[in-house]
Amino acid sequence: DTLLLKLPRRNISDESTADLEKSGTITMSGNMNIANINDPDYSLNIFFKALDMEKLIDNDGMPNYLSGNINVEGSGIHPDSLDTEIHADITEAFFEDKAVMPFEIDAKVERLNQTDRAATVSSDFFNADIRGTFKFSELIASLSNQGLFLAEFLDNKINKVLALKNDTISDNENIQLDKIGRFPDIDCKIRAEIKDITPITTF
Numbered sequence: 522d523t524l525l526l527k528l529p530r531r532n533i534s535d536e537s538t539a540d541l542e543k544s545g546t547i548t549m550s551g552n553m554n555i556a557n558i559n560d561p562d563y564s565l566n567i568f569f570k571a572l573d574m575e576k577l578i579d580n581d582g583m584p585n586y587l588s589g590n591i592n593v594e595g596s597g598i599h600p601d602s603l604d605t606e607i608h609a610d611i612t613e614a615f616f617e618d619k620a621v622m623p624f625e626i627d628a629k630v631e632r633l634n635q636t637d638r639a640a641t642v643s644s645d646f647f648n649a650d651i652r653g654t655f656k657f658s659e660l661i662a663s664l665s666n667q668g669l670f671l672a673e674f675l676d677n678k679i680n681k682v683l684a685l686k687n688d689t690i691s692d693n694e695n696i697q698l699d700k701i702g703r704f705p706d707i708d709c710k711i712r713a714e715i716k717d718i719t720p721i722t723t724f
Contacts (some may be wrong), residue, residue, distance in 0.1 A: 526546065526547040526548075526549075527544050527545070527546050544571065545569070545570060545571040545572040545573055546569065546570045546571065547567065547568070547569045547572070548567070548568045548569075549565060549566070549567045549568075550565070550566050551563065551564045551565035551566050552564055552565075553565070559598075559599075559602070560596055560597050560598075560602055561596065561597075561598065562595075562596045563593065563594070563595065563596070564593070564594045565591075565592070565593045565594075566590065566591075566592055567590060567591040567592075567593070568589075568590045569587065569588060569589060569590070569591075570588045571586055571587075571588060572586070572587040572588070573585050573586065573587075574587050575616075575617075581617075584614045584615055584616050584621075585615060585616065585617060586613060586614070586615035587611070587613065587614050587615075588611075588612050588613035588614075589609065589610050589611040589612045589613070589614075590609075590610050590612075591607065591608070591609045591610075592607070592608045592609075593605060593606075593607050594606050595630070597632075599658070600656075600657035600658045600661065601656045601657055601658050602632070603630045603632075603657070604630065604631055604632045605629070605630050606627075606628070606629045606630075607626075607627070607628040607629075608625070608626075608627050608628075609625065609626045609627075609628075610623075610625050611623060611624055611625070611626075624644060624645045624646065625644060625645065626642065626643070626644040627642070627643045627644070628640070628641070628642045628643075629641050630657075633652070636654050637652070637653065637654050638652065638653070638654075638655060638656070638657060639651065639652035639653075640652070640657070645716065645717060646715070646716055646717045646718075647713065647714060647715050647716055647717075648712075648713070648714040648716070649711070649712065649713045649714070650711070650712045650713075651709055651710070651711045651712075652709060652710060653707070653708050653709025653710055654706070654707070654708045654709065655706075655707040655708065655709050659707065660707060660709075663707065
């Protein structure tokens with residue numbers, strides 16, 4: 522079966538974008554076995570053209586014209602039950618004032634046994650590999666908490682320095698940060714290789 526969605530784009534009137542489609546499309550085909558609704562098997566091909574991601578998710582940092590295709594094959598929906606391979610081929614990615622060259626990404630998430638998991642990502646820009654005893658949901662939550670803690674810490678440090686400069690705070694005043702609760706049991710190895718920083722310079 523095939524599903525076709527058409528999504529409205531912003532008004533395009535600039536001569537430089539005259540050849541771009543006026544609406545984005547998503548075409549999805551494949552099959553899914555939902556005999557076990559909590560752990561379905563699937564093989565899906567998703568093609569998308571001229572998606573305005575900036576408008577769709579209301580984020581100025583996203584491309585306003587995105588085209589490509591994604592192939593997904595595996596099982597599971599919840600992060601901790603995934604056993605899936607993904608291949609993404611991005612053929613067009615345009616931002617407000619810049620563009621990214623076409624690129625491909627391959628990702629594989631595996632359940633090695635009842636407790637061990639592995640995930641690998643390879644692309645033209647970077648490679649990453651993580652494997653060990655952990656749950657993806659807990660790992661993602663832990664990384665998110667650490668990121669928020671670091672951001673709050675830096676924000677407090679900067680505000681304190683600015684306040685000291687204006688003589689509005691005591692040198693001995695402590696920085697108060699929300700404490701993170703018990704850390705999940707995570708025993709894993711992470712390897713990452715940066716090959717090209719072009720996507721970073723895009724922003």
